[in-house]
Amino acid sequence: MQQKPKTLKFLLTALFSTLLTTILIGCGQQKTEDAGYLNKTYPSEAGGTLVDALSGEPSGLIAMMAGESSASAIASNIFNSLLKYDKNLELTGELAQSWDVSSDQKTITFHLKPNLKWADGQPLTSEDVLFTWKTVTDDKTRSPYGADYKLVKSAEAPDSNTFKVTYAQPYAPALDSWSGLHILPKHLLKDQDINNTPFSRNPVGSHYYQLDQWKKGESLSLKRNPNTTQGQAKIDHLVSRIIPDRAAQFLELMADNIDSMSLNSIQYARIFPSRPDLTAKIAQYKELGNSYTYLGFNLKHRPFDDVRVRQAINYAIDKQEIIDGVLLGLGLPVASPYKPGTRWSNPKLQPYPYDPHKAIALLKEAGFEDHDHDGILDRDGQPLSFEILTNQNKEREMSAVLVQRRLKEIGIDVKIRVVEWATFISRFIKTGDFNVVLLGWGLGLEPDQFNIWHSSQQAPGQFNFIGYNNPKVDKLLEAGRLELNPDKRMKIYHEFSEILLEDSPVVYLFAGYGLPAIHKRVKGIDDPAPPAGIGHNSYEWYIPTPLRRNEMSAE
Amino acid sequence: MLKYLLNRLFWMVPLLVGISLISFLIMHLAPGDITATEASFNPKTSEESRQKLRELYNLDKPVIVQYGLWLKRMSTLDFGHSFASHQSPVFWQETDKDGNVTKGMIQEALPITLLINVLSLSLIIAIALPLGVISALTQNKLPDRSITIFVFIGFAIPSFWLALMLMYWTGVSHNWLPISGLHSLGAEKLSSLAQILDTLKHLTLPILISGLTGLAGISLFVRNGMLDVLHQDYITTARAKGLPENTVVYKHALRNALLPLITIFGLSIPGLIGGSVIAESIFAIPGMGKLFYDAVLMRDFPVIMGILTIGSALTLVGNLLADLAYAWADPRVRKGVAQ
Numbered sequence: 001m002q003q004k005p006k007t008l009k010f011l012l013t014a015l016f017s018t019l020l021t022t023i024l025i026g027c028g029q030q031k032t033e034d035a036g037y038l039n040k041t042y043p044s045e046a047g048g049t050l051v052d053a054l055s056g057e058p059s060g061l062i063a064m065m066a067g068e069s070s071a072s073a074i075a076s077n078i079f080n081s082l083l084k085y086d087k088n089l090e091l092t093g094e095l096a097q098s099w100d101v102s103s104d105q106k107t108i109t110f111h112l113k114p115n116l117k118w119a120d121g122q123p124l125t126s127e128d129v130l131f132t133w134k135t136v137t138d139d140k141t142r143s144p145y146g147a148d149y150k151l152v153k154s155a156e157a158p159d160s161n162t163f164k165v166t167y168a169q170p171y172a173p174a175l176d177s178w179s180g181l182h183i184l185p186k187h188l189l190k191d192q193d194i195n196n197t198p199f200s201r202n203p204v205g206s207h208y209y210q211l212d213q214w215k216k217g218e219s220l221s222l223k224r225n226p227n228t229t230q231g232q233a234k235i236d237h238l239v240s241r242i243i244p245d246r247a248a249q250f251l252e253l254m255a256d257n258i259d260s261m262s263l264n265s266i267q268y269a270r271i272f273p274s275r276p277d278l279t280a281k282i283a284q285y286k287e288l289g290n291s292y293t294y295l296g297f298n299l300k301h302r303p304f305d306d307v308r309v310r311q312a313i314n315y316a317i318d319k320q321e322i323i324d325g326v327l328l329g330l331g332l333p334v335a336s337p338y339k340p341g342t343r344w345s346n347p348k349l350q351p352y353p354y355d356p357h358k359a360i361a362l363l364k365e366a367g368f369e370d371h372d373h374d375g376i377l378d379r380d381g382q383p384l385s386f387e388i389l390t391n392q393n394k395e396r397e398m399s400a401v402l403v404q405r406r407l408k409e410i411g412i413d414v415k416i417r418v419v420e421w422a423t424f425i426s427r428f429i430k431t432g433d434f435n436v437v438l439l440g441w442g443l444g445l446e447p448d449q450f451n452i453w454h455s456s457q458q459a460p461g462q463f464n465f466i467g468y469n470n471p472k473v474d475k476l477l478e479a480g481r482l483e484l485n486p487d488k489r490m491k492i493y494h495e496f497s498e499i500l501l502e503d504s505p506v507v508y509l510f511a512g513y514g515l516p517a518i519h520k521r522v523k524g525i526d527d528p529a530p531p532a533g534i535g536h537n538s539y540e541w542y543i544p545t546p547l548r549r550n551e552m553s554a555e
Numbered sequence: 556m557l558k559y560l561l562n563r564l565f566w567m568v569p570l571l572v573g574i575s576l577i578s579f580l581i582m583h584l585a586p587g588d589i590t591a592t593e594a595s596f597n598p599k600t601s602e603e604s605r606q607k608l609r610e611l612y613n614l615d616k617p618v619i620v621q622y623g624l625w626l627k628r629m630s631t632l633d634f635g636h637s638f639a640s641h642q643s644p645v646f647w648q649e650t651d652k653d654g655n656v657t658k659g660m661i662q663e664a665l666p667i668t669l670l671i672n673v674l675s676l677s678l679i680i681a682i683a684l685p686l687g688v689i690s691a692l693t694q695n696k697l698p699d700r701s702i703t704i705f706v707f708i709g710f711a712i713p714s715f716w717l718a719l720m721l722m723y724w725t726g727v728s729h730n731w732l733p734i735s736g737l738h739s740l741g742a743e744k745l746s747s748l749a750q751i752l753d754t755l756k757h758l759t760l761p762i763l764i765s766g767l768t769g770l771a772g773i774s775l776f777v778r779n780g781m782l783d784v785l786h787q788d789y790i791t792t793a794r795a796k797g798l799p800e801n802t803v804v805y806k807h808a809l810r811n812a813l814l815p816l817i818t819i820f821g822l823s824i825p826g827l828i829g830g831s832v833i834a835e836s837i838f839a840i841p842g843m844g845k846l847f848y849d850a851v852l853m854r855d856f857p858v859i860m861g862i863l864t865i866g867s868a869l870t871l872v873g874n875l876l877a878d879l880a881y882a883w884a885d886p887r888v889r890k891g892v893a894q
Contacts, residue, residue, distance in 0.1 A: 051740065057841070059640040142608055142642075144593065144600035180599070196642035198655035216663050217841020218737055239740060243839040247719050248735045255727045255734055422587030422854050425596070442598070451598040461602035 038281055038520040038547065048543030049237040050522060052260040053249040057217060057242045060200030063182050064136050064143045074220055074240060078205035079182035080229055082110050082129065082163070083175060087530040087537070089342050089445055091175055095124070095183060095206070095229060096163075105170035105484050110163045110178070117227040118185050119210040124229065126157035131186035133165075135194055142195045148177035170482045172489060176446030208233040208539050218242060233539035234524070254278065256549070259519040268515045269328040282517050287529035288341070289514045292334050293396065293440045295388070295403060295507040299467040301435055303384065308366040310504040314352040316359035316410050317403055323510045326398045331510040336497030337452075339443040340511070341531050343486070346494040349501055351508060356410050363410070370411055377411040385413035390438040391424045399509055400438050430460045432467070443511060447493040450477045453500065468505045521547035560879075567871050574867045575629070575860070576622060582859055583618045589638040590614070592853045612638055625860060634661075634864075635857035639850070645861040660846060661861060667737065668830040668842035671761055676823065678766040679773055686770070687777025688809065694782060702774065710771035715833045718764050722837075725760065733757050735839040761838045765831060776819065780812035787811075814885055821877020825869040 058071035061078060084094040093099070096110040116124035135141055137149045151174075152165045167174060185204055192199060203211055206229045209222035222238040241258060243249045250267055252258045263272075263284070272278055295317070297304035304310060323331040332340060335349035363369075368377040368384050377384040388403065390396040397418055404414040419428070428434045441452065451457050454477050457464040476496040483489045516534060518525060524541045525534050589612065590605040609615045613624060628635055634646035637660060647659040686706065690699040726734035733739060733756055742753050784790065785808055793803045830844030843862065850858035882889040 059637075059643075139607065142611060144590075144597070144604045144608065146604050147601035148599060177599075196636065196651075196657070198651065198653075198657060201657075202655075215738070216658070218839075219740070241736060241740075241839070242841070243735055244836040244845065245735075245839070248722065248837050248839060251719070251722050251727055251734050255730070257734065257740075420852070422591045422852070423585065425591040426587035430591075449598070459602065461605060463596075463598050 042523060042544035042547070044234065044524060044540075044542045045544060046232070046234050046542070047236050047545065048234075048548045049239060050235050050260070050541070050543065051239045051241060051258045051549075053243045053252065053258050054220075054240045055242075055244055055246070055249075058220075061203045061211070062184065062194070062197075062200045064145050065141075065194065065200065074222070075182060075203070075205075076207070077209045077222055077238060078203055078207050078211065078225075079184070080206045081179050081181055081183060082112075083179040085179060085445055085532060087526075087532045089339070089531045091179060094179075095129075099175075101484050105482070106168070107164060107166045108174060108178075110165075112161045112163065113229065114161065116206065116229045118187075118206050119204050119225045119227050120185075120188075121227060122185065122187050123160075124183070124185070124206050125160040126163040127160065128186045129163045129183055130155055130157045131190065132181060132184045135184065135189070136181060138194075140195070145180075148173065149181070170484060172481050172484050173446050173448040175484075176448075209238060212237065230539070234542035253282065253517060253519075256281070256519070259522060259549075261517060263515040263517050265326075265328040265330045265512075265515065268330060268517075272517075281520055283520050283525070283527070285516045285518065285525070285527060285529055285534050286330070287514045287516070287533040288332065288339060288531070289443075289512050290339070290445075291440045291442050292337065292511040293399060293438070293509045295509060296437045296439060296466045297505060298432065298435050298437075299469070299505055300432065303366065303368075303379070304435070306366050307503060308362045309368070309384075310507075311352070312359040312362035312366070312410075313407065313412070314504050314507045315355045315362065316412070317352075317406050317507055317509070318354040319351055319509055320354070321406075322399050322402050325402055326395050327510065327512050330515060331512040334443075334508045334511045335501055337441060337443065337449060337500070337508075338447065338493070338497065339445070339531065342445075343490050344444075344447040344493050346497045348494075349497060352501075352504070356406075359410050368411075375411060376413045383413060384411070385415075386435040387415045387417050388436045388438050389417050389419065389424070389428055389434045391421045392418055395512070396438050396440075403438070403509075429465050432460070432465060437466075438509075447489060448477070448481055450481060453477060453496075453505075466505055468503075470499065470503060473499055473503075521549070560875075563875055563878075567868075567875075570871060571864070571868060572626070575626070575864055578863045578867070579622045579625065579860065580618065582856060583621075585854070588612075588614045588854045588856070593639060629864070634659075634861040637850075637855055637858050639853040639855040639858075645857050646865075660858060661843070661865065664830075664841060664843045664846045665828060667840060668844070669827055671758060671765065671830070671840070671842070672827045674758065675762045675765040675769065676827070678762060679769040682766070683770050683773035684777055686774040688781060688804075690774065690778040691781030691785065691812075692804065699778075706771040706774050709767040712767075714764050714768055714831075715837055717767070718760065718834065718837050721760055721764070732759055735837070737840060761834055761840060764834060773816070773819070776816065777812065780815055781808060784808045784812045814881070817880045817884060818877050821873045821880065822870075824873030824876065825866050828866060828869060 054070045054073065056068055056070045058068055058074055059066045061071060061075045063072045063075045063079070066072075066075075080095045082094060082096045083091050083099070086092045093113070095112055095116060097113045099108055099110045101108055110126075110129070112124075112126060112129075118124050133149055133152065133155050136143060137146050137152070151167055151171055153168045155163070155165045157163050165174070183206070188204055189197065189199055201214060205225070206227070208225060208228050208230060210225040212221040212223040214220050219239055219241045221240075224233055224236055241252075243252060243258075246264060249258065249261045250263075253261050268284060272282075272284060295313070297310055297313075299305055319333045323329060323333065333351040334340060334345075335351045336344075336346055338345035363377055363384070367379040369379075370377050372378060374383075388400045390400050397416070400416045404416060407414050429437070451463045453464060453468050453473055455464070455469040455471075455474050458467055458469075473496060476492050476499070480489055480492040480496070483492060514533065521543050522541050523544060524537070526537060527534070530536060588609065590608050606615075613621055616624075625635070634644070636642045636644055640660060643657060644659045646661050648656050648662060649659075650656050683706075686702050690702045693699045722734050725732040735757075737754060737757050738750075739753050739757075742750055745753065790803060790808055793807050794800075798807075828843055829847070830840075830842035832844040832848040834840070835842045835845040846858065847862050849855075850862070
């Protein structure tokens with residue numbers, strides 16, 4: 001458990017980044033070759049290789065077994081689910097052509113598309129779906145993701161194109177859960193132990209691509225799957241190089257050894273604009289990410305049980321300042337835990353404005369004033385002072401510093417403590433031994449956030465660790481789970497977000513943008529990005545022959 | 556002599572058990588286990604499934620029982636399977652009933668780390684020895700001063716920063732060397748000679764960087780050892796006999812000054828299997844340092860214990876080898892041992 005001198009570390013980080021930026025900018029005065037040919041329009045054609053960078057190596061490619069994001073990034077090019085999200089983040093069929101919900105809302109019947117095949121030519125049928133369901137719910141499967149699927153009371157495959165699941169009671173998040181389960185081939189896995197099958201390193205799927213070569217620790221290459229269930233992709237090969245360090249990735253991008261990576265805000269907003277040689281050959285994109293950062297109060301501790309104190313802190317924090325300072329403007333303030341622009345996000349809601357006077361007034365109402373004139377507010381002799389706990393993450397650490405400064409201005413004494421992730425979870429979150437945390441949650445595509453906000457979810461290891469308890473919200477969350485009609489659900493979750501904002505159990509700080517940079521040789525990318533991000537039509541991306549990288553020029 | 560050797564080897568066993576017990580306990584002092592790191596903050600996961608995992612991995616049992624289970628496995632040299640990496644064998648490859656081979660994690664990470672460390676150690680010795688001798692011979696004069704300043708800069712400069720600058724200079728500004736990784740894309744299509752050349756090109760910067768940071772230690776060690784010896788009576792005697800200065804320095808002085816280096820090399824044997832996390836991350840090299848670091852962050856206990864056990868065994872072996880080599884090189888020690 002380390003306690004660091006925050007300001008010093010902050011200054012050092014800033015100094016180093018500035019130094020590096022200056023040097024990179026300074027070095028940039030060189031060959032600005034004519035890149036006009038990159039901006040011409042070319043007809044769409046098949047072929048070529050796209051090289052990108054992965055920060056970590058997947059441990060295997062069965063997504064339900066491997067927790068890492070790199071595993072799902074690769075596996076989602078190889079495997080299909082029954083359903084998927086389209087470019088506007090609405091559910092649509094992937095392996096399923098259509099689905100019906102029974103009138104009592106308990107049974108969902110999926111109708112698979114006809115003539116589906118695995119990459120090895122074997123037919124893909126509802127038997128495979130049933131097998132996958134049995135695998136993920138099997139007690140011997142070492143997967144943390146079984147919970148959603150264990151709610152299925154019975155599953156059956158009446159014919160080869162139909163898969164039917166029945167729940168004990170209506171369960172609205174079910175549809176989303178079927179968009180997250182990669183269907184596995186029964187004929188290859190039925191005699192295998194899913195926990196350590198070689199299949200995870202040598203998978204056979206049904207999506208656009210199949211694994212070509214996996215060089216341990218170095219790269220994963222995919223090639224097109226001729227038996228794809230979703231139509232042919234344009235680009236022949238996808239190569240993902242494993243480069244853990246972001247700076248090294250950036251150098252590889254500059255040297256044209258990789259085609260795409262996701263930038264950080266300094267690279268996006270400081271280095272790129274000052275380097276015409278980079279902007280000439282590399283296109284920058286901006287898509288809203290899938291998570292938001294918040295300041296969460298331990299509602300079981302005083303004084304955070306008082307809504308006025310929570311609202312006061314919300315008013316005292318300047319969210320735009322954090323977005324400008326930490327993300328260099330590349331983020332959005334949010335007022336609900338849903339992605340702005342999707343149907344679940346309530347357009348009426350506005351974040352708390354920055355208003356220190358209102359904050360002071362609210363605190364006074366709650367009994368906090370500077371009685372002993374030491375510059376810190378107090379109540380009953382107790383100073384208003386607490387510790388913000390966060391994990392090792394640059395954005396969060398920097399946000400905490402800005403929050404600390406704003407709260408100091410209205411007389412709240414804040415200390416910051418940064419701990420390593422596993423320690424953070426086991427020592428503080430699970431035990432509830434914290435006052436305020438600075439963390440992130442996903443901006444759910446599925447609106448159900450029962451696990452995070454329902455009062456029944458407070459046991460150690462569950463996700464309502466801040467101890468939020470509002471009977472009205474509990475009712476809405478329960479109702480939202482039972483309602484499968486999207487319009488009715490929308491009303492429920494709009495009302496839920498409104499109460500949540502008013503109650504202020506967390507202060508929404510920001511939702512950051514994802515900042516992919518892709519070489520201009522790759523064509524067919526949607527700009528600006530739709531809500532689902534630029535990747536939604538990656539199978540339509542193409543690399544015109546004259547722009548392709550010379551096969552052995554990767555030196 | 557044989558008795559001495561057997562005695563030393565025998566005592567290694569309780570020592571290793573003691574080291575592993577302490578490592579095991581310290582490892583468990585850090586809060587959290589694999590269920591706190593793997594998908595722990597994904598609301599789609601549930602506490603029940605995490606509890607199930609804990610039971611499958613025996614993490615719900617008392618630490619000392621877990622240690623017993625580990626020791627029992629280790630007694631048959633079974634290093635176990637990783638928690639975080641899809642049940643990969645920790646140490647060496649395994650073949651399942653269908654003949655599929657799954658490589659061990661240490662088996663895959665070790666060769667590249669060994670190669671880099673052996674090459675950079677050779678580089679260090681090749682440069683540090685002459686530097687140290689020159690320093691000693693020109694004590695407090697300009698060459699000595701500049702060498703000392705140079706090796707200290709090499710020691711003090713943040714290696715990640717230097718690495719990035721060199722990568723930029725040799726990889727982006729000039730297309731001299733590859734930036735990261737071990738092989739170029741499509742390198743398998745090249746002839747085997749070109750492939751070796753390709754790998755060497757990839758290894759140039761990592762070896763250079765780790766060599767530069769290691770220079771200071773050895774060169775100062777040689778310098779001080781030389782200075783010590785040069786003031787000994789037998790050197791004065793050699794000079795008084797009228798021996799040529801070269802013979803005095805390289806035959807009489809240097810050989811004696813190099814004796815303590817044996818100890819250093821003995822101690823650097825376990826270091827050969829330990830990689831640098833920073834260099835490996837920046838250069839995207841899948842070596843031992845990254846393996847160990849990731850295992851610690853993920854609380855992947857079998858992998859942590861596997862690497863620690865091999866490391867401590869090598870430390871003990873290295874110590875023994877150093878002592879034996881010392882006895883071989885120095886008659887004074889040999890006699891002391893025999894008595």
